[in-house]
Amino acid sequence: MTNLRRHSYKMQQDFHESLHSLLLWLAHAESRRYAVDIGHPDTTLTALQQHSNTLTALQKELQDRQAHQASLQTLWSQLHLKKAQYSRNVMTNLRRHSYKMQQDFHESLHSLLLWLAHAESRRYAVDIGHPDTTLTALQQHSNTLTALQKELQDRQAHQASLQTLWSQLQPEDGTEESNEAREKLHVTGSKLKLLLKQVDGDLSNLRQRLDCESATAAQCQSVSQEAANSKKGSSTQREKRESSPPRSFFYRALRAAFPLQLLLLLLLLLLLPCLIPMSESDSSCTLTNNFARSFYPMLHYPNGPPPLDCGSILAICGHFATTAH
Numbered sequence: 001m002t003n004l005r006r007h008s009y010k011m012q013q014d015f016h017e018s019l020h021s022l023l024l025w026l027a028h029a030e031s032r033r034y035a036v037d038i039g040h041p042d043t044t045l046t047a048l049q050q051h052s053n054t055l056t057a058l059q060k061e062l063q064d065r066q067a068h069q070a071s072l073q074t075l076w077s078q079l080h081l082k083k084a085q086y087s088r089n090v091m092t093n094l095r096r097h098s099y100k101m102q103q104d105f106h107e108s109l110h111s112l113l114l115w116l117a118h119a120e121s122r123r124y125a126v127d128i129g130h131p132d133t134t135l136t137a138l139q140q141h142s143n144t145l146t147a148l149q150k151e152l153q154d155r156q157a158h159q160a161s162l163q164t165l166w167s168q169l170q171p172e173d174g175t176e177e178s179n180e181a182r183e184k185l186h187v188t189g190s191k192l193k194l195l196l197k198q199v200d201g202d203l204s205n206l207r208q209r210l211d212c213e214s215a216t217a218a219q220c221q222s223v224s225q226e227a228a229n230s231k232k233g234s235s236t237q238r239e240k241r242e243s244s245p246p247r248s249f250f251y252r253a254l255r256a257a258f259p260l261q262l263l264l265l266l267l268l269l270l271l272l273p274c275l276i277p278m279s280e281s282d283s284s285c286t287l288t289n290n291f292a293r294s295f296y297p298m299l300h301y302p303n304g305p306p307p308l309d310c311g312s313i314l315a316i317c318g319h320f321a322t323t324a325h
Helices: 002-035 046-125 135-171 174-245 247-276 309-323
Strands: 284-286 298-300
Touching: 002 046, 046 135, 135 174, 247 284
Parallel strands: none
Antiparallel strands: 284 298
16 A cells, blocks of 8 residues: 555656646747747748748647647546545545454443453452451452452543544444444443442441451450460569579478467567566575676576575575566
């Protein structure tokens, strides 16, 4: 098609140049003919011979130009035929291209209808209202709906391009094919808009639930971490107790006898007033005591200690008992 167009353009250029040259020659030939004045009575024989030669040459050139003009007519006829052929080829290609575009249009529109049915099934397969759905499943549902939302937006742009293509094809109004195509375009546009609105609502609800579930999961994780830390601390303390070396026998015995020691100390404090003398007696021994040495009473005998027998011991005990009373 490109070579044919180039050849036709070259022929048109040659035709116009030849026609322009022929028109210029005709104008020049007319001026030469009018310059030959054969009717003047004073014209000499030599001038008449020159006029005859001029007209003879002009006649010969005219015959040549007539042949050239015939070739121009033939060239014009060829150009007209080529133009008609080119127009027919263009119309044939346009019809073929239009038919191909219509086929592509109907196939794309049918594919869009099938995809819409599949998209609806994908949306219904996502159950975001079940209370037992795990957080992982909710995140997967969110990814599915987000991908579906993106695909719906792309399909909306594709549907708009199909609408523009149908208007460019300029179909005949009132035909069955035209009415069916318009109906499908209207249905796909409405379904895309409705489905995109539903998916947007599902995503909004799902994100709210994900926020709540994430907050709850974070609280549970915090409580579990605290419990684990507490358990770890108690285990560490128990391990420390278990790993500590055993106490010595003396320490354990002292710890076990501590209540008894405390009881003996209490009895000693109760008996302390009995050990401190209130006044001196006339006995043969001298009882000396003071505050500094009150816990260590001492008896001084100037004439030596008396012999200790059972009677003496009983007398001393009776003396202490009388003093206490």
